[in-house]
Amino acid sequence: MSTIVNLDQVKQLNSATIYKVIEQYAPISRVKISKISHLAPASVTKITRQLMENGLISEVDLQASTGGRRAISLAPNAHNINVIAIRLGQTQLSIAHYKLSGAKQLSKQVTIPLLDNSINLIEFFVSEIAKFITQPALINEKISAISMTISGLVNPNTGTVIYHATYPLQNIALVEEIQKAFNIPTFIGNHTRCLALAEHYFGATQQCQDSILVSVHHGVGSGVIMEGKVLLGKSCNIGEIGHIQINPNGKQCHCGNIGCLETEVSDNAIFDKVKAAISAGSPSSLNISDFTIEDIYLAAIDKDPLCQSIVQQAATYLGKSIAILVNLLSPEKIVITGKITLAGNLVFDTVKACTETQTLPDFHDHLSVIPTTLATDPTLAAFALTKQAIYEGDLLQRIKV
Ligand SMILES: [Zn+2]
Numbered sequence: 001m002s003t004i005v006n007l008d009q010v011k012q013l014n015s016a017t018i019y020k021v022i023e024q025y026a027p028i029s030r031v032k033i034s035k036i037s038h039l040a041p042a043s044v045t046k047i048t049r050q051l052m053e054n055g056l057i058s059e060v061d062l063q064a065s066t067g068g069r070r071a072i073s074l075a076p077n078a079h080n081i082n083v084i085a086i087r088l089g090q091t092q093l094s095i096a097h098y099k100l101s102g103a104k105q106l107s108k109q110v111t112i113p114l115l116d117n118s119i120n121l122i123e124f125f126v127s128e129i130a131k132f133i134t135q136p137a138l139i140n141e142k143i144s145a146i147s148m149t150i151s152g153l154v155n156p157n158t159g160t161v162i163y164h165a166t167y168p169l170q171n172i173a174l175v176e177e178i179q180k181a182f183n184i185p186t187f188i189g190n191h192t193r194c195l196a197l198a199e200h201y202f203g204a205t206q207q208c209q210d211s212i213l214v215s216v217h218h219g220v221g222s223g224v225i226m227e228g229k230v231l232l233g234k235s236c237n238i239g240e241i242g243h244i245q246i247n248p249n250g251k252q253c254h255c256g257n258i259g260c261l262e263t264e265v266s267d268n269a270i271f272d273k274v275k276a277a278i279s280a281g282s283p284s285s286l287n288i289s290d291f292t293i294e295d296i297y298l299a300a301i302d303k304d305p306l307c308q309s310i311v312q313q314a315a316t317y318l319g320k321s322i323a324i325l326v327n328l329l330s331p332e333k334i335v336i337t338g339k340i341t342l343a344g345n346l347v348f349d350t351v352k353a354c355t356e357t358q359t360l361p362d363f364h365d366h367l368s369v370i371p372t373t374l375a376t377d378p379t380l381a382a383f384a385l386t387k388q389a390i391y392e393g394d395l396l397q398r399i400k401v
Contacts, residue, residue, distance in 0.1 A: 016391050018037055026075035051396075060075040081401060082142060085380070085381075090218060093112050093125070110128055147382040147386045148186070151219070165219075199225075214335070215338055244260065261321050327363065
């Protein structure tokens with residue numbers, strides 16, 4: 001049996017543990033860091049010295065300790081560390097500048113042009129990032145990381161986009177291209193999986209070890225957090241709930257199969273159903289030539305019979321699929337995000353009823369099904385990816401301010 005210990009990994013893990021403790025309890029003395037992290041005082045001294053040399057933390061003030069001696073406290077320098085977070089959306093590219101503390105500084109959105117090959121698309125990304133980071137407010141700032149989220153199949157370990165439904169990004173080493181252009185550590189992740197991470201770091205599932213975020217948008221996806229980490233698996237793409245077959249007599253999905261959850265529950269599917277029903281003569285308070293998906297969800301809670309019935313049916317399909325996840329993974333919380341949450345109790349009561357009748361009692365007795373607590377921010381998921389690279393990856397070792 002091999003007894004080789006990867007010292008770099010141990011160092012990385014211990015540094016991340018100490019940085020997290022400082023972030024959570026700052027200002028905090030080295031003695032207290034040692035107690036909370038269960039790391040030897042000598043290790044704490046060595047690692048905090050390194051973190052200070054790299055500009056990640058600093059000594060902030062003097063704090064009285066119990067024995068009358070005064071210990072120096074440490075705090076993160078997160079307001080001095082700049083990161084760029086990017087969301088490749090369906091039509092928009094959102095780019096934002098955050099401080100590592102989470103404070104969002106600048107942001108912009110641009111429409112993505114219709115480009116038929118990956119080379120032009122990568123050129124467009126690089127040119128937009130370059131414009132953003134060379135604007136007067138940022139040109140003199142050091143950027144420590146770039147993170148990008150994409151609604152498609154992604155391998156975060158290799159930095160590759162495997163498949164994207166809209167853009168010509170098949171097996172493209174996007175991270176390598178961006179790093180080549182800017183020489184800044186770059187990370188990529190699936191948007192919904194990173195949104196689950198954002199909920200875990202900053203939102204409703206902070207206190208949970210096991211949770212699932214379900215996102216209903218133009219598609220339906222989920223991100224699974226188990227033992228505080230995103231479940232990725234070998235395929236790197238666990239959580240494709242949108243392709244559970246829910247209606248064998250339903251429509252063909254873009255994946256090729258029939259009656260997938262997203263053909264019944266996505267915003268587009270619900271919009272098309274309402275439009276078709278009004279065209280066929282169903283009475284509704286909505287004006288056929290002028291309504292949005294938000295109008296449908298609001299009309300549903302205002303008891304418009306057509307919208308109520310279509311949203312209720314969608315919530316039942318969603319609830320059935322969520323019940324499957326609960327039986328498989330037994331999370332403590334299910335968080336739902338997307339415009340469908342505007343329909344409030346109509347959606348949440350229906351999903352809860354499904355989990356209560358379709359899962360094991362032990363699994364649903366303490367289960368909460370709740371809406372997201374995070375404000376709508378297209379780049380927050382990518383910012384969470386940077387945090388993950390600090391807590392779980394080697395980014396902490398690579399930052400020098
Ligand atoms: Zn499908």
